[in-house]
Amino acid sequence: MKTLRIAVQMDPIDTMVVQRDTSLALMLEAQARGHEVWWFAPDDVFFDIGVVKARARRVTVWLNDEKHYETEEERVRALDDFDVILIRQDPPFDMGYVSNTYLLELTKALVLNPALGVRNISEKMSIMRFPELTPKTWVGRDLDALEDFASRFEQVVLKVLYLMGGDGVIKLRGDSDDFRARAAKFMAAAGREPILAQEFLPAVSGGDKRVFVLDGEAFGAVRRVPQGGDFRANLHAGGVAQPAELDTDDRRIVAAVAPLLKREGILFAGIDVIAGKLIEVNVTSPTLVQELKRFSGLDLPKAFWDRVEAMRA
Secondary structure, three states: OOEEEEEEOOOOOOOOOOOOOOOHHHHHHHOOOOOOOEEEEEEEEEEOOOOEEEEEEEEEEOOHHHHHHOEEEEEEHHHHHHHEEEEOOOOOHHHHHHHHHHHOOOOEEEEEEEHHHHHOOOOOOHHOHHHHHHEEEEOOHHHHHHHHHOOOOOOEEEEEEEEEEEEOOEEOOOOOOHHHHHHHHHHHHHOOOOOOEEEEHHHHHHOOOEEEEOOOEEEEEEOOOOOOOOOOHHHHHHHHHOOOOOOOHHHHHHHHHHHHHHHHOOOOEEEEOOOOEEEEEEEOOOOHHHHHHHHOOHHHHHHHHHHHHHHHH
16 A cells, blocks of 8 residues: 555644544554654635645654654645545534635545535434434424424423534423523524424433444444533533443444435444434544544554545555
């Protein structure tokens, strides 16, 4: 296999949580295979008279809390100089994120996940394609309609659509006297976008499951368990990762979602499941592969680069 020049578009490298960062794990595996590893942030990308370029840094990386990277060189490069570009920056999925995908579409490099696919699969709204797999769900901005939906359930969860890590997520009683006032405040804070509401699944107290999907196939799973009375299981919100096994429901959900992922060219996705119900389809920067390897020995970065190298052969 020839040496590949690989760039990771991501949040600043010095902000990595070393023992948990999936981008770092992908970079380490690429480096171990002898490939060049570069990184740049979305703000480093620009269009200059017909050429998309980025201010990029070539790095050496380590899984070491004291020092996890060293910059070998920094220079402006055309994105066409890279063989592979990974989209790995975290949401919010705002117009800055969207505008960056338009720039990435202009490069001849192999972009993973593809910019168009990342745009087309809204991580929270894409589940509306699969109503038979999801909790009862509502999306919109009509407060009367939201109040009517919530009245059918003991508790509902409200979510801002384009954040991550459990941010912008609250739980309300559907019959509470202050539901309308609190929902209106939540909707106003969300800006112009719709909000999502779902029936609350009490089973989340036992955790949700991140199911890893690689090239349309279920690869493994990690459970995230909420802590301290919080109903949110995201590690960013204080949840704790635990081992998990793929079950029949997980495989059924992956089989249903896989045609969408394949159609959009999504190589690596993370599907979130609670009690056999599809909650979210993560395609921007799925995480938890370091935890997956520690718990199960399953090496997703290795399998990922095996497939990428075959695509670039």
